[in-house]
Amino acid sequence: MSTTNSAQKNITMPQLAESLVSATIAKWLKRPxxxxxLYEPICEVITDKVNAEIPSTEEGVMGELLAAEGxxxxxxxxxxxxxTEGEASAPAAQSPAVRPASPAGGSAAPQAASGVxxxxxxxxxxxxxxxxAAQHGLDPAVIPGSGMGGRVTRKDVLRHLEHGGASQxxxxxxxxxxxxxxxxxxxxxxxxxxxxxxxxxxSQNEVRHSGLHLSENPKLPKIEIEEGGRGANETxxxxxxxxxxxxxxxxxxxxxxxxxxxxxxVDMTNLVKLRNKHKDEFKRNEGVNLTYPAFVxxxxxxxxxxxxxxxxxxxxxxxxxxxxxxxxxxxxxEDSVLTPVIKKADQKNIAGLAMEIDDLARRxxxxxxxxxxxQGGTFTVxxxxxxxxILSQPIINYPQAAQLTFESIVKRPVVINDMxxxxxxxxxxxxxxxRILDGLICGRFLQRVKENLESYSPDTKLY
Amino acid sequence: xxxMEYIDAIRLAMKEEMxxxxxxxxxxxxxxxxxxxxxxxKGLQQQFGEDRVIDTPLAESxxxxxxxxxxxxxxxxxxxxxxSDFMLPATNQIISEAAxxxxxSNNDWDCPIVVRAxxxxxxxxxxxxxQCPESIFFGTPGLKIIAPxxxxxxxxxxxxxxxxxxxxxxxENKKCYKLIKxxxxxxxxxxxxxxxxLLREGDDITVISYSLPLHFAMQAAEELEQEGITSHILDLRxxxxxxxxxxxxAVRRTGKVLIVHEDNKTGGVxxxxxxxxxxxxxYDLDAPIRRLCGPDAPAMPINPPQEKFxxxxxxxxxxxxxxxxLY
Numbered sequence: 001m002s003t004t005n006s007a008q009k010n011i012t013m014p015q016l017a018e019s020l021v022s023a024t025i026a027k028w029l030k031r032p033x034x035x036x037x038l039y040e041p042i043c044e045v046i047t048d049k050v051n052a053e054i055p056s057t058e059e060g061v062m063g064e065l066l067a068a069e070g071x072x073x074x075x076x077x078x079x080x081x082x083x084t085e086g087e088a089s090a091p092a093a094q095s096p097a098v099r100p101a102s103p104a105g106g107s108a109a110p111q112a113a114s115g116v117x118x119x120x121x122x123x124x125x126x127x128x129x130x131x132x133a134a135q136h137g138l139d140p141a142v143i144p145g146s147g148m149g150g151r152v153t154r155k156d157v158l159r160h161l162e163h164g165g166a167s168q169x170x171x172x173x174x175x176x177x178x179x180x181x182x183x184x185x186x187x188x189x190x191x192x193x194x195x196x197x198x199x200x201x202x203s204q205n206e207v208r209h210s211g212l213h214l215s216e217n218p219k220l221p222k223i224e225i226e227e228g229g230r231g232a233n234e235t236x237x238x239x240x241x242x243x244x245x246x247x248x249x250x251x252x253x254x255x256x257x258x259x260x261x262x263x264x265x266v267d268m269t270n271l272v273k274l275r276n277k278h279k280d281e282f283k284r285n286e287g288v289n290l291t292y293p294a295f296v297x298x299x300x301x302x303x304x305x306x307x308x309x310x311x312x313x314x315x316x317x318x319x320x321x322x323x324x325x326x327x328x329x330x331x332x333x334e335d336s337v338l339t340p341v342i343k344k345a346d347q348k349n350i351a352g353l354a355m356e357i358d359d360l361a362r363r364x365x366x367x368x369x370x371x372x373x374x375q376g377g378t379f380t381v382x383x384x385x386x387x388x389x390i391l392s393q394p395i396i397n398y399p400q401a402a403q404l405t406f407e408s409i410v411k412r413p414v415v416i417n418d419m420x421x422x423x424x425x426x427x428x429x430x431x432x433x434x435r436i437l438d439g440l441i442c443g444r445f446l447q448r449v450k451e452n453l454e455s456y457s458p459d460t461k462l463y
Numbered sequence: 464x465x466x467m468e469y470i471d472a473i474r475l476a477m478k479e480e481m482x483x484x485x486x487x488x489x490x491x492x493x494x495x496x497x498x499x500x501x502x503x504x505k506g507l508q509q510q511f512g513e514d515r516v517i518d519t520p521l522a523e524s525x526x527x528x529x530x531x532x533x534x535x536x537x538x539x540x541x542x543x544x545x546x547s548d549f550m551l552p553a554t555n556q557i558i559s560e561a562a563x564x565x566x567x568s569n570n571d572w573d574c575p576i577v578v579r580a581x582x583x584x585x586x587x588x589x590x591x592x593x594q595c596p597e598s599i600f601f602g603t604p605g606l607k608i609i610a611p612x613x614x615x616x617x618x619x620x621x622x623x624x625x626x627x628x629x630x631x632x633x634x635e636n637k638k639c640y641k642l643i644k645x646x647x648x649x650x651x652x653x654x655x656x657x658x659x660x661l662l663r664e665g666d667d668i669t670v671i672s673y674s675l676p677l678h679f680a681m682q683a684a685e686e687l688e689q690e691g692i693t694s695h696i697l698d699l700r701x702x703x704x705x706x707x708x709x710x711x712x713a714v715r716r717t718g719k720v721l722i723v724h725e726d727n728k729t730g731g732v733x734x735x736x737x738x739x740x741x742x743x744x745x746y747d748l749d750a751p752i753r754r755l756c757g758p759d760a761p762a763m764p765i766n767p768p769q770e771k772f773x774x775x776x777x778x779x780x781x782x783x784x785x786x787x788x789l790y
Contacts, residue, residue, distance in 0.1 A: 015587055021642040128718040128749035148790045154718045154749035155667070317512040399509070 007085050009058045010078045011042065013067075016052055023047045024072045024241075025079065030062045036082055043079070046241060051371070060084035121149030128154040136161055242336045253398035257314075260434040261393050264446040268409050268424045271295055271456045278462060286355060290462075293329070293383050294354035296406050299452035300381055301325050301346045307445045311378045312401045314435050328377030328397050329357060331364040338364050339397055341377040351462045385409060385426070394431050401436045404449070405429040464648050470503055470640035472614035472647045473579075476621035477504065477541060479651065481511055484539060487625055490517040490526055491543030491579075500545055501581065501640055527553035527578060531561050534576045539625055547580035547634060548594040561630040562605030577624045581637035582610070583675055583725055585774045588637075589765030595726035595757065600632055601703055601735070607656055608703040610634040612677040614645050616700055619654030627656060636675045643678070657701045659709035665693030667788045669713045671736055672723040673699040676755075676775045680723060683781040692788040702732050710736060711743050718749030719787050725775055728756035750790040755783045 016023060023045040030042045041053035042062070063081035067073050125133070125140050129152055133140045136157075143160045145152040239247075275290060282290040304310050304325050312321040325346040328339040340360040345353065363369050380403040384392050390407045397403055407427040414423040428449060432442050467475070481487045488511075489504055495518040498505030508516035519526050523544055530540035544550040550557075557578060564574040584593030600606055609624055609631060611617040617635060624631035662677065663684055670680045677698050684694035697713040699705065714720050720740060722733035733754045740752055755775065757763075763773050 021638070126718070126749040127746045131746040151790070153790070313509070315509050315512060317514075 007060075008063055008081045008083055009060070011054075011057060011080050011082055012078050013045075013073045013075050014054065015075045016045070016047055020047055020075065022072050022074045025067045025069050026051070027069055028065060029053070030056075032062050032065060034062045036060060036062050054079075056082065058082040058084055121145075121147065121151035125152060126154065129157055132157045132161075240335070242338075246336060249398055250395055253395050257396050257398065258434040259393075259396060260432045260437070260439070260442075262430045262432065262439065262442050262446060263391065264428050264430075264450055266426050266428055266450045266453050267414070268292075268426045268453065270458075271453060272409065272424045274456050274458055274460055277458055282351070282354070282462070286351065288355055288358035290351075290354050291357060292385070292409070293357055293381065293406065294350050295456060296383075296453065297327050297329075297342070297345060297353050297357075297381055298350050299449055299456075300379070300404055301327065302452050303445055303448040304379060305346060306448055307441060309437065309441060310402050310445055312436055313378075313399050314401070314433060319436055322378040324376075324378065326376045326378045328380040328400070329360060330380060330382040330394075330397070331361050333365055333367075338369065338374070339377060339380060340364055340369055340373045341375065343376060349461075349463055354462075379403070381406065390427055392429055394429070396431050396433060401433045402442070403431045405431070464646040466644060467614060467647050468641055469614040469617050469635070469643040470501060472618040473503055473621055473635055474505065474507070475647070475649070476618040476625070478507060478510070480539075480622055480625045481507070481515060483651075484625075486537060487539045487541065488515040488517065488533075489541045489543060490519050490530060492519055492521055492526070492545045494518060494543050499543065501637060503579075503635075503640075504543065523549055523551075523553040524556055527556035527561070527576075530576045530578070531556060531564070531574055534561075534574045534630075535564065535572050539575050539577075541577045541579060541625065544578060544580035546588075546592050546594075546637075547582045547596050548591045550578070550580050550596060551599070553578070554599065557600065557606070557630070557632070558603050562603050565629065566605060573628050574630050575628050576630050577621070577627075577633055578630070579621075579633045579635060581640075582634045583636045583638050584763040584770065585638045585675075587765060587767070587770065588763070590762030593763035593770075595634075595724070597634060597702060597724075597726050598731045601732055603703075605630065606703060607631040607701065608634065609656060609701050610636070610674040611654075611700060612636070612639065612643075612672075612674050612698055614643050614647050616654050616660070616698075618647055619652050620656065620700065622651075623653040623656050626653070631656070634674065638675050639678075654700070657704050657706060659706035659713075660698045660700050661696070661709070661713065662698050663694060663696040665695040665717070667692045667694065667717060668719045668721060668784055669695045669697065669717045670721045670723060670780075670784065671697045671699065671710060671713060671733075673702055673732070674725065676723045676725055676780065679775055679777040679780040680784070682777045683784050686777075686781060687784055687788070690785070692785065694784060694788075699732075699736075705732075705736065705739065707739055707743070710739055714740050714744045715747045718747050719790065720748075720750075721753045721755060721783055721787050723755045723775065723780065723783075725757050727759045728754055729759050731756055750787060753783065753787055755779065 013023060024047070026044040026046045028043045030036055030040075036042060036056045036059065038057075038059045039055040042056045043054050045052055045054055060082045063083045065080045067079040073079055122145060123141070129140055132138075132154065138157065138160070140152050140157065143152050143156050146156055147153040271292070275292065275295065279290045282288075308321050309319070311325055312319050324344055327342045327345040329342060330337055330339050340363070342348070342353065342356050342360065348356065360369070360373065363373070377397065377400065379400055380397040382394055382403060382405040384405055385408040388408050390410065392405050392407065394403055394405050405428065407429065409424050409426045411422055412425045413420050414425065416423075428446065430442055430446055477487075477489060481489075489507060491499075491504075493500055494504040495508040495513060495516045498508070504516060519529070526542050526544070530542035533540045544553065561574045561576055564572050582595045582597070586593065597608060597610065600608055607624070607627065607629060609620050611620050621633055624633050662681060665684065670684070672680055677696065680694070680696050684696060687694060695713055695716050697709060722736050724731055724733055726732065728734075733756055737752045737754065740748070757773060757775070760773065764770055
């Protein structure tokens with residue numbers, strides 16, 4: 001390691017938050033050979049507190065990556081090396097885990113030191129040695145000593161007794177040395193202390209069917225799909241941390257919350273006209289799309305103001321009604337669903353909501369949401385309309401009291417004043433926590449949402 | 464058996480005891496709405512309500528005093544000190560009141576409180592967030608003091624502490640909160656107070672310790688095994704009352720003892736353990752009793768190099784254990 005190439009700087013896992021001891025590498029942003037500026041992000045990490053990018057503490061060229069994506073790394077461990085200045089050589093394939101012969105070197109040191117004072121300890125007998133010697137009628141002076149400075153140890157006496165007094169100096173000398181030529185593989189596979197559960201490499205491809213969920217965060221999958229056990233008719237997909245979190249939350253919601261569902265039909269024709277009137281200009285002025293959810297959230301928030309109990313949490317011996325109306329917005333990505341939060345949605349107008357929705361949805365897809373973006377939701381709005389869904393029974397975003405799902409807007413013949421007209425209709429499905437909410441209050445709430453939505457007119461102000 | 468972190472095991476112990484016994488309640492700074500600065504009490508106020516998980520003012524003396532009063536009229540309070548460093552305003556309540564109530568009332572009154580406080584450094588917390596104050600309370604008759612190292616023990620010992628009829632100080636190690644992950648049964652088991660636990664058997668040296676340093680000792684023992692040195696490792700678990708029989712037995716096994724703790728050396732728990740060994744085991748000793756402890760410096764420094772210097776580590780244990788084995 002200490003060759004001419006001395007300009008390799010080690011980058012270690014920083015302590016990202018108090019009490020965190022490790023973090024999982026999510027993604028390397030720099031590959032070996034890439035140039036790295038000071039403070040430039042080199043990788044993304046996941047912890048149970050934060051997801052963060054690790055900035056480089058060096059300027060140079062990325063050398064060896066010592067941690068694989070998905071690997072959990074203890075704080076202070078080296079994750080990669082950066083070659084500084086012009087020393088960019090091809091990263092050497094060194095095995096980093098092996099410390100350079102330290103066990104052997106370390107054990108040699110005290111022995112060497114003891115040689116200096118050799119003889120000084122030879123005739124000094126510990127109470128244990130004296131007691132044993134007296135008990136067995138031995139003269140400790142004839143027993144070969146393996147301790148510091150040739151001292152006779154308690155073990156030397158025991159060994160002496162065991163072998164009927166035969167000299168065992170050779171054996172004791174040998175016991176100190178056998179680990180010297182330790183092969184690299186051996187130290188890697190050395191058994192770990194029992195309390196650190198090792199996720200063993202020799203996993204038997206076991207499939208768990210009992211127990212609902214993993215109780216620890218699963219590793220990031222290295223291989224997305226493994227071949228199944230029974231021939232080719234099954235494939236295994238590793239559980240990602242986000243999948244595990246979704247599974248845990250969903251189960252908690254379903255098992256703790258007695259769900260009820262209701263649906264109401266809303267005439268969206270006026271809203272469709274209103275949006276069509278503004279959407280091009282809005283896109284030009286603001287640079288974001290004027291989407292239906294902005295109008296829907298505005299209508300929902302106004303209805304929640306009239307029925308604040310919708311904005312509450314079950315607390316066993318009481319119901320906590322939240323003052324702020326923070327709307328969680330269900331945003332799907334290819335492999336997960338996240339619920340970023342529009343804080344204080346009651347203080348925002350339609351344009352403000354549209355911009356915030358656009359921002360949150362974009363950052364969800366880019367995976368750049370911060371932990372703060374995900375917290376504090378009090379009511380969830382979900383939009384399944386883009387899939388063409390017209391009816392769903394979503395699971396409540398625990399621990400909220402209710403969730404409203406906005407389905408597809410569909411043109412349908414509708415009877416108005418005994419005449420048939422073509423109107424843009426949409427269904428709104430409400431999932432409710434039946435411990436807190438009953439049919440009557442939810443019916444009234446849905447009615448208010450419906451009124452709010454149907455009372456949009458071409459004159460409604462966006463700002 | 465579910466795999467959980469040390470901190471989860473502590474939370475689970477409180478949750479189970481609160482479910483089983485309506486007289487158990489928690490009070491402390493930020494334990495309710497916030498769920499504790501480390502999330503130790505997260506979700507408990509939601510489950511049990513504001514009357515049983517009480518956010519208090521920043522007044523540790525009041526936290527302990529209120530808990531003592533409640534305990535005397537039949538409640539079973541769990542008083543959380545946010546960091547053990549902040550516990551000193553409460554020492555008068557704990558030492559002069561809680562520890563003495565049974566004695567001075569001739570058994571008419573008792574005081575079944577648990578005071579939970581996170582100890583230890585290595586978290587870049589500096590002087591006010593890293594202390595180990597065991598020695599301040601150690602040696603006060605009437606107090607029981609527990610310092611678990613594993614998640615299993617943390618749960619079982621905390622449950623035992625809550626059920627104990629007398630005041631118990633429960634020193635949980637904050638570095639262990641997330642570091643330790645292991646199988647913890649979700650059934651209603653307890654770990655008895657006052658019983659030490661043998662973690663590993665060996666013939667060359669005996670290591671006696673409690674809390675975080677045991678992990679370093681176990682790792683070091685693993686490496687020393689490669690060199691042919693076997694270690695006998697005793698977890699005190701309860702540091703008051705000390706399990707004298709277990710200490711003596713562990714010492715007799717090897718005759719070479721290393722006592723390890725993060726609290727500073729002078730006047731620490733290790734001094735008392737060493738005294739017990741000197742009193743009881745003189746003729747079993749094959750080497751001087753050794754102690755490896757935090758330095759006698761006023762506080763844990765906050766800058767990383769000095770914190771590393773101050774803290775115990777696997778390497779420090781490894782060197783001390785090897786040196787003793789070769790003595």
